[in-house]
Amino acid sequence: xxxxxxxxxxxxxxxxxxxxxxxxxxxxxxxxxxxxxxxxxxxxxxxxxxxxxxxxxxxxxxxxxxxxxxxxxxxxxxxxxxxxxxxxxxxxxxxxxxxxxxxxxxxxxxxxxxxxxxxxxxxxxxxxxxxxxxxxxxxxxxxxxxxxxxxxxxxxxxxxxxxxxxxxxxxxxxxxxxxxxxxxxxxxxxxxxxxxxxxxxxxxxxxxxxxxxxxxx
Numbered sequence: 001x002x003x004x005x006x007x008x009x010x011x012x013x014x015x016x017x018x019x020x021x022x023x024x025x026x027x028x029x030x031x032x033x034x035x036x037x038x039x040x041x042x043x044x045x046x047x048x049x050x051x052x053x054x055x056x057x058x059x060x061x062x063x064x065x066x067x068x069x070x071x072x073x074x075x076x077x078x079x080x081x082x083x084x085x086x087x088x089x090x091x092x093x094x095x096x097x098x099x100x101x102x103x104x105x106x107x108x109x110x111x112x113x114x115x116x117x118x119x120x121x122x123x124x125x126x127x128x129x130x131x132x133x134x135x136x137x138x139x140x141x142x143x144x145x146x147x148x149x150x151x152x153x154x155x156x157x158x159x160x161x162x163x164x165x166x167x168x169x170x171x172x173x174x175x176x177x178x179x180x181x182x183x184x185x186x187x188x189x190x191x192x193x194x195x196x197x198x199x200x201x202x203x204x205x206x207x208x209x210x211x212x213x214x215x216x217x
Contacts (some may be wrong), residue, residue: 004029007049008056009036010213013113013173014068015056018170019074019212023085023205029214069105072166087164097160100167103145110123112174119181135183143186146193153192157199167201173209176201 006029008015022029034040034055042053049057050066058064058071060078065071076086078106099168115138118130152159160167175197178184187197201205 002028003061004028005134006030006058007032007033007034007046007058008041008058008112009034009041010209012036012055013116014054016173016209016213017068017170018056018058018071018075020172020203020205021075021086021166023208024086024169024203025079027074027075028158058091060190067181069166069170070179072095072169073101075180076166084164086164086169088165093161097165097167100165101157101170103148103159104167104170107145108142108171111138111145112178115139115142115181115183116174116177120177139186141181142183146186146190149196150190150192153196164200168196169203169205172200172203176206178208 004017006015006022008018010016010019010033034046036055036159041050041055042172046057047053049059049064052066054066056068056071057066058074060074061073063075065074073087079090080148103204115135118138120129120137122130122159138168149159156162158164158168179197179201188194207209
């Protein structure tokens with residue numbers, strides 16, 4: 001039985017980020033599906049894994065951690081010899097990848113998640129109407145980030161160089177959701193960003209996450 005265990009839901013962007021990484025690394029794992037509609041992630045025994053009550057939770061033997069980006073970095077480092085290389089052992093290349101990992105977490109993700117909330121989460125959970133002011137504010141924020149991406153992608157195929165890395169992988173779950181909303185225009189209007197989005201969302205690893213998502217729903 002696999003030593004790696006992931007607790008979460010495949011519809012969660014954070015859980016999907018970890019699953020995509022596992023498939024990139026060609027690692028076997030056990031998946032523990034949590035019923036988030038019934039708040040299983042807010043109760044024991046899950047709280048003993050992540051006391052903040054947010055998915056995913058992660059275990060590998062005697063290691064228990066949470067936060068999806070920490071998990072993916074652990075997997076890429078601990079299983080460096082397996083599957084696709086998502087980090088670099090060259091200090092300078094590693095620093096560049098780390099920089100764009102931080103950019104995704106601090107600059108891309110907040111407006112991206114806010115837009116997904118307005119367009120997708122609100123109607124799904126009956127949380128009210130989409131707020132046009134919130135959409136406009138966050139599209140403006142995300143647009144500024146994507147302008148920087150457009151420039152960066154004029155220099156290399158991927159954000160941190162010419163090789164796919166965690167910096168790119170971390171974007172995929174949210175990008176996938178936004179492509180199903182009117183905010184997709186933010187990607188489509190920037191040719192290099194649009195090509196990058198097409199490239200990263202076509203990864204076989206992501207196809208496996210989507211297949212898993214369809215099976216679990």
